Amino acid sequence: MSSFNEVIFNSSPKKNGYRFPAEWAKHEATWLSWPHKEASWPGKLETIYEPYCQFIKIIAEGEKVRINVNDEATKAFATAKLEKVGADLTNIEFYFQPTNDAWCRDHGPAFLLNAEGSKKAVVDWGYNAWGDKYPPYDLDDVIPTKIAHHFELPLYNPDIVMEGGSVEFNGAGTILTTTACLLNENRNPHLNKEQIEQYLLEFYGAEQVLWLGDGIVGDDTDGHIDDITRFVNEDTVLTVVESNPLDENYLLLQENLEALKAMRLLNGKPLNIVKLPMPSPVIHEDTRLPASYANFYIANSAVIVPTFRDVNDKIALEIIQGVFPDRKVVGIDSTDIIWGLGSFHCLSQQEPALLK
Template sequence: MTKIKVERMSSFNEVIFNNSPKKTGYSFPAEWAKHEATWLSWPHKEASWPGKIETIYAPYCEFIKIVSEGEKVRININDEETKAFAISELRKAGADLGQIEFYFNQSNDAWCRDHGPAFLLNEAGDKKVIVDWDYNAWGGKYPPYDLDDVIPTKIAEHFNLPVYHPEVIMEGGSVEFNGAGTILTTTACLLNENRNPQLTKEQIEHYLLEFYGAEQVLWLGDGIVGDDTDGHIDDITRFVNEDTVLTVVESNPLDENYLLLQENLEALKAMRLLNGKALNIVELPMPSPVIHEDTRLPASYANFYIANAAVVVPTFRDVNDKKALEIIQGVFPDRKVVGVDSTDIIWGLGSFHCLSQQEPAIKKITDL
């Protein structure tokens, strides 16, 4: 494994990352690009699902079963005892264990989208690197997070991949990619002083562009009510192809989410891609409020995961489940869209996209 040092000039306004991923021809692929695998960190932290963790394993393993039909699923696991439990639960779900691999990378929590590795590919698509962003559990809310913070580098060491260390806080759920040079994110999250208070908006953009290999950053405002991540983009707006987004809207003007989602919708309408095109915007409904122990949970159909063979969508035993699945199927004609009940999982304040991180496939010599 090669640890890549980032060289910086003394003044950030003139900063040059001479050997950043972008400078060396690497970029972060869109989620719909072919995967080699999906990475997960097996849930074990009872405090993330207080009083309910035993209820999440059935839908979690159903998610794994569906994803593994089209790619490997690689799971960070704490110890042999947890591995045995995981295998038992996966067997109950009927998952193909031949498609599932376990790696003894200890974790603090299960949210692999945010602490897992960011895999980038070179322009030829035949080489892969990892970016290991710093991680502080959403602004230091849920310590400890020391084990989660080092998982990307441990994975890079195992697979002998080069790894970049930007040394700034970033979470995978805070950024969304169209695979053609555009990143979508929110000011509520990335400009929150609990992440990188030493950086300006322009400096954060610079990191995003250099370490994800992109050309522009588009900014939305707030995330949905109940989102303890301070507004991750993957709960509100998702790219489904280079110029199309699905974005959630609330139909009830009295709901807490109504105004902020309308503001985000108007902002999307004003945005332009690198080619000057306006975004093609497809509206997605919100479920009725999901409440548990007097807490409004961040339930959203936008937290779907795009796997090779399927798109897995969280559902909430709600009247809008069917409509949301139909809309999402309409923008993914080449994949089956599958709803999996997330009513218990969302008590952990995240769903299937939050739990997973894709590893892109590289082109083999025979493919070139």
């Protein structure tokens, strides 16, 4: 009988020389799925379009923006909203690929590059809306395959559930993730931790997986890494900490901090850890929202950071600017967007540029 490895990984991206680049590597484009689902922003859908379009405007200053839209009416609506904020429409492309929701980090394609940087491939992980929380999600689940077919790119289908917001990359062989999300039984109950690691290593072309514990309170994804700890270069992470010992995030973020201190990279070195504050709790309709400055997006010409009308906004922006000296850091008010339980990183997925 064939072993698990032989069955699953007989032709993996890693074996074929592909890997997932770090987010700060040069992009060809950023992919988005235009927001249209009222249930994701009850009573606030209309209010998110201005900050969302500001987000697109800044990305489009340094790369293409490719947006999945449901139909011509959605394209016309989106175009009008983008014109209103002065976005460069010559750098924005629309694709008629209907979606259920807007969270392209999780349902969008994982783009890989080969070792020479001369070829791309796409991984289409399974997607089940964070453990079947928000059906239907059938349209979202097929977006990566549609994009791969459109651009005639090699396509890998691991046939397990994995979300882009649950994994973080240093571009040098290391993946950072959380047990709270990836080992949750609502994702892949048939797989153990070791098997999930094998999938990550083989389909992202990596060498090691480092595990944190829990995500922040209010995160309906069961603990995505992109709300707590982010690589900013090969050996440095930004990680959020809570200063108020009475806050319900305090202990779990202290535990994550201690876990990061104990980690070692492939070269044996410890992580360089830069602390990032948390905003004061953001509450809407008695619900604590997963507001975090860690949910920033690294575009070619800017790092775009969610802000929350909070005293710590300015501090967070200064810290993030300090670790990205070659990019401008831009804060955009995410107070309405976070009502959808995600922010700019959750909404976007990068497509790397070919290097030759």
